[in-house]
Amino acid sequence: MQSRHSASLLMVSSLLAMLGSGCASTAGKARPLSAVAKPETLSQYTKLSVTTSADGDAILMTDRDRERITALITQKIRSRAPDRFASFGAPATDPGTLHVTIAFTRYEDGNAFSRLVQAGLGQIHIDAEVALEDRSRHEVIAKFDVTKTFAWGGVYGAATGIKDVEEGFAEAVAKAVLGESQD
Numbered sequence: 001m002q003s004r005h006s007a008s009l010l011m012v013s014s015l016l017a018m019l020g021s022g023c024a025s026t027a028g029k030a031r032p033l034s035a036v037a038k039p040e041t042l043s044q045y046t047k048l049s050v051t052t053s054a055d056g057d058a059i060l061m062t063d064r065d066r067e068r069i070t071a072l073i074t075q076k077i078r079s080r081a082p083d084r085f086a087s088f089g090a091p092a093t094d095p096g097t098l099h100v101t102i103a104f105t106r107y108e109d110g111n112a113f114s115r116l117v118q119a120g121l122g123q124i125h126i127d128a129e130v131a132l133e134d135r136s137r138h139e140v141i142a143k144f145d146v147t148k149t150f151a152w153g154g155v156y157g158a159a160t161g162i163k164d165v166e167e168g169f170a171e172a173v174a175k176a177v178l179g180e181s182q183d
Contacts, residue, residue, distance in 0.1 A: 119153025
């Protein structure tokens, strides 16, 4: 009887943690690698262009993964600031275009079984260097090291995949593009 009660309590706790926590989709961190552009500097750009690359042979990232993350970033920007950019996907060299370059340096799905067994094992990681550029003037406006890690354990950890963590990564990039503070 006691073990059934403990198992039920564990399951309820896991469900509450899963429902009460948005850890996988909470915003990642964007650490400035250069001076951060002020929002008024960024506001002069009316068009947005995003390109991605996966640096290094160790990164198992497909074109489809990068396209999905680019679409998430665009969606996050549109939801945070619906009237901010008149055009998405403009040519990078057009005047008035803010070009965002995302160079992925780490994209690891981790191991769901390890996360099930213990929090901290089998972590999911997404890391990239993000540059905001004005290519018409050959100028880098700002650079960030953007990271998102997921390390929860238990059922929630096992049920979470890299696509869930991409949401938080995209949120951090969107905040950087919009010149918002990284809490």
